[in-house]
Every structure is written in structure tokens, then in C-alpha cells.
Amino acid sequence: KHGSLLRQPSPVHSTMAQSRAPQTSGELTVQEQRVRTAVNVLCFIDMVAVGILIPLLPSALRAMDLSTSVVGLVSSVYGAANFFGAPLVGWIVNRLGRYNTLALCLVGSAVGYVLLSISKSLFLLIISRVITGIFKQTTLICKMIVASTTPLEHRTTLIGQMAGWGSAGFIVAPMLGGYLSEWLGGITATGMVTGGLFLSNILVAKVLLPSSMDPTPSTSEVSMDDQNEGDSDSTASTDSGESTSAKSPKASTLHHSTSLAQAVATSWPVFLPLMCSNLAIILLRSAFTLHVESAYSPSPKDFGTALSVQGVVGSLSGMAVGYMTQLFRGEKNLILGCLIIQSVCFLFCFQAASLWGFLAWSTPIRITSSALQATLTTAVTGLANPATMGTMLALSESTMSISRMISPTISGFALDFGGPTVLGILCSAVVQLAVVGFFIQSPPAPKHKATTAKTSQQQQQQ
Numbered sequence: 001k002h003g004s005l006l007r008q009p010s011p012v013h014s015t016m017a018q019s020r021a022p023q024t025s026g027e028l029t030v031q032e033q034r035v036r037t038a039v040n041v042l043c044f045i046d047m048v049a050v051g052i053l054i055p056l057l058p059s060a061l062r063a064m065d066l067s068t069s070v071v072g073l074v075s076s077v078y079g080a081a082n083f084f085g086a087p088l089v090g091w092i093v094n095r096l097g098r099y100n101t102l103a104l105c106l107v108g109s110a111v112g113y114v115l116l117s118i119s120k121s122l123f124l125l126i127i128s129r130v131i132t133g134i135f136k137q138t139t140l141i142c143k144m145i146v147a148s149t150t151p152l153e154h155r156t157t158l159i160g161q162m163a164g165w166g167s168a169g170f171i172v173a174p175m176l177g178g179y180l181s182e183w184l185g186g187i188t189a190t191g192m193v194t195g196g197l198f199l200s201n202i203l204v205a206k207v208l209l210p211s212s213m214d215p216t217p218s219t220s221e222v223s224m225d226d227q228n229e230g231d232s233d234s235t236a237s238t239d240s241g242e243s244t245s246a247k248s249p250k251a252s253t254l255h256h257s258t259s260l261a262q263a264v265a266t267s268w269p270v271f272l273p274l275m276c277s278n279l280a281i282i283l284l285r286s287a288f289t290l291h292v293e294s295a296y297s298p299s300p301k302d303f304g305t306a307l308s309v310q311g312v313v314g315s316l317s318g319m320a321v322g323y324m325t326q327l328f329r330g331e332k333n334l335i336l337g338c339l340i341i342q343s344v345c346f347l348f349c350f351q352a353a354s355l356w357g358f359l360a361w362s363t364p365i366r367i368t369s370s371a372l373q374a375t376l377t378t379a380v381t382g383l384a385n386p387a388t389m390g391t392m393l394a395l396s397e398s399t400m401s402i403s404r405m406i407s408p409t410i411s412g413f414a415l416d417f418g419g420p421t422v423l424g425i426l427c428s429a430v431v432q433l434a435v436v437g438f439f440i441q442s443p444p445a446p447k448h449k450a451t452t453a454k455t456s457q458q459q460q461q462q
Helices: 011-018 030-051 054-063 068-096 098-118 122-135 138-149 152-184 187-208 217-229 231-239 249-266 268-296 300-319 321-327 331-349 355-383 389-417 420-440 449-461
Strands: none
Touching: 030 098, 030 138, 030 152, 030 187, 054 152, 054 187, 068 098, 068 122, 068 138, 068 389, 098 122, 098 138, 098 187, 138 152, 138 355, 138 389, 152 187, 152 300, 152 321, 152 355, 268 331, 268 355, 268 389, 268 420, 300 321, 300 355, 321 331, 321 355, 331 355, 331 420, 355 389, 389 420
16 A cells, blocks of 8 residues: 555446456556557657757757857757647647647647758747747647546556657657758758658547547536536535536636646645656756767767667666556655665766766666656646646646756756766755655645546447
8 A cells, every 4th residue: 555656446436447348457448559559659750750850950050150058048948938838738738629739739840840940040940949849749748648548557557658659769760860861952851851740640640549539628527527526516506406517617717727726736746756857867968968978088889879778778668667666566666766766876877987887877867767757647647637637737747848948057057167976966966855855745646536437438438
């Protein structure tokens, strides 16, 4: 009991789960298998689309004769746009539905990356990064789809596999982008391929995602939320001749806002380790290239091999999150164990005498990062009700955007004024803050497991 983040379902919930299609314990239903296939393919194509273009950007930026500070500013603009875009997308999902919002974001991403590939001025470059930052939310929406269509006990594994397939796409993409650039004649044509891949994901989502995935929020999600959290209000409304679905728009909005505020207030034990881990990881990524080149002076072959190793580790660790949960005997134990491992490895990572020693210490950080992302995302979905789940997931994604905004500046100052040792101590201290918060109050048990079971049951009936 102590080691598990998930509480045992009540007999009523067990009966509801058994009423679904017959399956053994731990087996995915047909719909859950379709969702798994869909989100894995979507994330793979999404990261291939980005990965074939990103390696070509340094030469394009040098051709624009931009200073290092200006390039850093452009990166911060993307992080800021992503920070505001994630909650906006969460709000849109609750009104337009997941598929329509996904299609909108894929079109916006295609436009943003095509503009990036044809940018010849700083103004157009910034506009392209703002558009991309707002609409590059494929991973966020895929997490929403997994959270709303699968039981809580399967979410960590599916989200981990989704991240693993995304990392696999980023392994293949840089090499593919280099060949495409030589074959097609530069970054502009490659950017058109990137835009085409984003648009092709709209068709992939239409074909692979279940048709019952996207119920109307006003009739399905909100009514289930009212049924689960407002039983007393529903009873009073029934006695007075009013149904729950007949609430005025003002009352529904107020109820939604109150539910969201309560969920956020009780979720800080989840958001704190998510924020701290993200910040430490982005600090490491921001300093990775500069530290490796200045400390080890690797050959292009060795540096490319190091990047490939990191990509392979990220892909495999994402797909193994379910096994890691079993190894640590529960998600609470897994979260605490990953935080402790990260705090130790960060201290020694920047002290390594060779490139391969650096990789040896950073590999556990990459593995535990994948596990933390999957388990903490699952914890967020367990605390949110269906009507607020999209916004809650968007807020969790915003923690990564905050890290993208501030980490380049922090890592730059740390390396300039203190060196790698100071940066390693800083990263470790950030993670240790999450460990302290975990001991003060560990992530609470999920509150809306039953709601997910009801959603799955209704979708099976459809």
C-alpha cells in the first residue's frame, strides 16, 4: 500500500471494469491498443518532422549573421510562446475536442516550421518561432488522449512508450535531414518536407484514433464531472425539477473554474518534482554541447556517437517505464528513487575526466527523466476530473516551457562564473529540493479513477 501511487478500486469500480470486454489483468482492450498505436505513430512522425530540420538551423543562423545573444533571445521567445500556448491549447481542447485541436496544432506547426525554413530576416525568424511555440503541442494532446481513453493503471506505461517512440524518431531524423538537405538543395526544401509531415499526421490521427475518443465536452465530460463530484448538487437539482445538464453556462463555468483551482491547489506535490526535474534536465541539455566541446574536444564522429547513444537510451528507457514501476514496487517509490539517482549523478556528471565518463553519469539521468515524466504525468491525470484534465496537463507542460525560458541564461552564467562544478552542484540542488518536497508531502492518491472507468465503459458501448 505504501509503495503504490494508485489506490485500490472499490467493488463498484471493479464491477464496472469487469463489464467491459473480457480481458486478463494488465491486458489492454482493443480501443486502448488503437490509442497506443495512434499516439506512438503520431509522436514518431512529429519528432522526425522536427529532427530533420533542427540540425540545419545552425548554418542557417550563421548565414543571417546573428550574434550568440540574439540566438539565445530567439530561443527564449520560443519557450515563452510555448509556455502561454500550452494552457491555451488545453482550454481549446475542452471546447473543440481533441481531434479538432490536434489538427489545428498540426497546421500551425507546419506553418511555423515552413516560415522558419524560409526566414531571411530576424523579424520573420521571431514570428516563426512564436507560431511554432504556440502550436507545437502534439505531445501534450497525445497525453490528453491517453489520459481520457485508458484506465489509470495503464497510463504510465503508455505515456512512457509514447515518449520512447518520440525519441526513436529523433534518432533517425538528423541523419535523414542531412541527406534530404544535400538531395533537395538546402533548408528551404527540407522545411517543406517538415511541413508535409506535420500535415500528414492529421490523416494519421483520423485513421488510427478511435471514433469514440472525442465525446462532446458539454455532454460527456462535464456531465460525468458533475455526477462524480457534485452528487449532492445533482440530488438537489433533481428534487427541484432541474437536471445537472441544464445548468446555466455561468454556473457551469464557475463550477469548472472551482474544480480547476482545487485540482491545482492539491497538485503541488506533483508539479514541484516535475518542475525541478525539468529544470535540471534542461540545464544539462543547455550546457551539453558547450561543456563537451570545451572539456573533451571530441571528434565529430565521437560527438555524433554520443548524441546517438543519448537518443537510444531515451527511447529504450521510455518504453521500459512499466517494467521500472514493477521493479521499484510502485510509482511513489519510482518517483523518489529517480529523484535521488538524479541528485547523485548530477554531482559527478560534470566532474568526468572523459567524454565516455560524462555519458556514463548522464545515462542514469536520461533514464530516470523518462520515468519521472511518465509517472508524474499519470499522477496529474489522476488528480484532474475530465472537465479540467486538458488544462491540468497543459499546466504540467508549462513547467517544461518555464525551464526552456530560464535555463539557457542560468547555465551560461554558471559555466562562465563558476565552471562545470558549479553547474553540477546547481542541478543537484534543484533536484534535492524536489526530494525535500516529496518528504514534506508525497503525491496524493488519484481522485478520478472511477471517472476514467465510466468513460471507457461508455466508449466501449459506442
